Amino acid sequence: MAREVLMGREVVLMTAGLAGLAVGLTGCGGGADPAGAAGPPRDGGTLRVVGSSDVEHLDTASAVGVGSYGLTRVFARTLFGTKASNDFNETVPVQADVAAEIPTRENGGISKDGKTYTVRLRQGVRWDTSPPRPVTAHDFVRGIERLCNPAAPYSGKGYYTSTIKGMDAYCDGFRDVDAKDAAAIAAYQNRHDVKGLEAKDDRTLVFRLTRPASDFLNLLSLQATAAAPKEYERHVPDGREFRQHTISDGPYRIAEYRPGVSYLLERNPVWRADTDPLRERHVEKIRITFGQDSPETVQQQIEQGGADLAWDQPVPTSAIPRLRGDDRFAIRETPSNSPYLVFNTRGPGNGGALRKREVRQALQYAIDRSALVKLVGGPSVAQPLHTVIPPGNSGYAPTNRYPTAGEGSDPGKCRRLLAKAGHPKLKLRFPYRTNSVHKLIAQSIKDNLAGCGVEAELRADTGGDFYARTISSPEQAKEGKWDIAAPGWTPDWYGNNGRSIIQPLFDGRTYGPGSTNYGGYDNFLVNGLIDAALTAPDPSRAAGYWQQADQRIMEDAAIVPLLDRAHTIFRSGRVAGARFLPTAAGYDYTRLWLTR
Known part of the structure; x- marks a missing residue:
């Protein structure tokens, strides 16, 4: 792996922005502070x-x-x-x-x-x-x-x-x-x-x-x-x-x-x-x-004085245009991979199709990110994401291994690649979170997959169960209770934070009950890059290893990054x-x- 290490100016340029992590969404807050x-x-x-x-x-x-x-x-x-x-x-x-x-x-x-x-x-x-x-x-x-x-x-x-x-x-x-x-x-x-x-x-x-x-x-x-x-x-x-x-x-x-x-x-x-x-x-x-899944209802309660803050609901997309300029409204930076599509690589579904890299690579072309951006509020709220590490985090470098025109879907290419991989038809179990816009996001992804000849079976899953009892359970994964899901990941900290993304989500050695490596991804090369980053003599060297891990994970198509989303x-x-x-x-x- 040593020959793949990014050295010199390339690493310096990549990490120079870490001191000031304000990225493309800076200054989007509405009204007075x-x-x-x-x-x-x-x-x-x-x-x-x-x-x-x-x-x-x-x-x-x-x-x-x-x-x-x-x-x-x-x-x-x-x-x-x-x-x-x-x-x-x-x-x-x-x-x-x-x-x-x-x-x-x-x-x-x-x-x-x-x-x-x-x-x-x-x-x-x-x-x-x-x-x-x-x-x-x-x-x-x-x-x-x-x-x-x-x-x-x-x-x-x-x-x-x-x-x-x-x-x-x-x-x-x-x-x-x-x-x-x-x-x-x-x-x-x-x-x-x-x-x-x-x-x-x-x-x-x-x-x-x-x-x-x-x-x-x-x-x-x-x-x-x-x-x-x-x-x-x-x-x-x-x-x-x-x-x-x-x-x-x-x-x-x-x-x-x-x-x-x-x-x-x-x-x-x-x-x-x-x-x-x-x-x-x-x-x-x-x-x-708790108990209110509708962001529109929560927003109404706050505006009418029946509540003060939303617990787990961003402002509904439909309300954003009329709230611009209202000092009670703000768009706050949370550089994140939220949501992303993860594949259950441990399940038996479709003859173990999602264990094949070629199948996961085909599905990269299915998703219309431009539609997802609109669903969450437009370009002032979210940008399409094509890497594991979002902008403003250690190890980020802009790249797009699976490009499509206008950030839309390419169902033709998806179909051809699925057929070439020997799986022209798939049926995938797709649990989704019931709060916020997650149902709409899941429906959009379902429609995109249908264009590829893939049937996605949606299943409502409350926020508390979605993570704790569904996608973080190896037993549920092994039994094929789910095939794809759309969790989100906000780094545990910002600044020198390379390990707060790659290690918890993709270190195959940590897979087990409660793991956030939801799909059970395990690649010894990525595990080795994680170790190299953790033993690097300084943050800039570590960032180079994190970037290489990101590239390897995307080559394996372990996930489909979707949005870098503000709150x-x-x-x-x-x-x-x-x-x-x-x-x-x-x-x-x-x-x-x-x-x-």
Whole structure:
């Protein structure tokens, strides 16, 4: 693989834009910036958030998805994090959260060889237990160890098993523990240690890495590494009982949870603003209500004053033209691959046709991206995407291996290639998310495939089930319960973020329950490029490897990239101080306030 390495000016040009990730959709926000609301913040009131589906994971150990990130952030704190802002570039830098400061070589927090990190915790952060007690380094060790529990493991655990010394062996042993036995899970954690993870004392954490990792602080900003109190050992991770007994060290706590129906969050009485540099606390309560799949109905509720924010619904496409210029409306940057079409390469359907690269390559020509752009709001909201890595992310390079005229479909070429591959007729099971515009996107793709002689059988799948129980289940894939699906992927962080796209989606070694490598793609060359990127001496070299992995994945046609899509968002007239979190695709609930 060494002869394929991109060197010199080509890599420099590719990565030079990473310092300023604002890409083609910059400046699309409508009207005045809501953060500029006149007067000081006003405390009190109930923020009303309305949407479609509950989160697939409430436990931080397995939290994935923009909804989970936005919700868990208000009650579960990490060592590091990012700050919400309506300037995209201000949301990129890693900042201290429970950590007292950012570790550097200069302050002794990072060793000379870059393989040991020492993190000191700030004082005054407490759990809302009875009585309240300090959050300690031991709680962070427990939190990180929990992310590879057998009941609800974190789909991105490969980030850590490939980075923290001994984490791989620890997680391997955890797989043999009974996933339904909370006591057995707790016993394994308490009797086994991760070699590279140590609570030196209550306020000092030491991490030892297998190799230097320039993005290690980004990994420690993800919700999966949040501190976990010892009380969590009483429950199966992310189980029914756990979800009724969350404990908070953030500004809010869950006061009431009705699964699939609603959350009510109230103020955490032991949280102190002077211990939290990333969050604030203004509203008295936050109520999140589910069950509304129609973005038009959600939009109507917000405009008529019955709700304040949408939970998992962007602004409906039909409303965008009339909202331009309204300072309650904005188009916020979220450089992403959203949605993309993924193939189940492990299923038996059609005689295993989707396991053949030639079949997947043929289907690349089926999709009319220009129609999808219109469905989500036009070119100010989305651009056609032809690479795994979207613009504004490490390793991106514009290329199009399967071009079509005007970004439309080429059914003739699709048919010819399918016939050549020996599969002129296919019947594909196609589950789709029921919220937002996903049904319309699925119908458009279905119509495109029909032009190729492919019958797509649509099946409605709620947001909570779509990821957690359908496409991330190897059993469902192996049994052929689905053939194609259209998930989305927003990177877990921005900046030096090459591994936040390629590794979780395409590392074949991580395939298993809860994996985000939904189609079970596995190519030893791509796995090798991932390893090369992770061991690269600097971000620019790593970006070259990520780009090569992208090219190889597209040669294999593992997915059909569809759109690089921004997020359209609307707030009620009483919401002020709204600041955006790109990784949560929403406003930070802790920093806004209500004017009445």
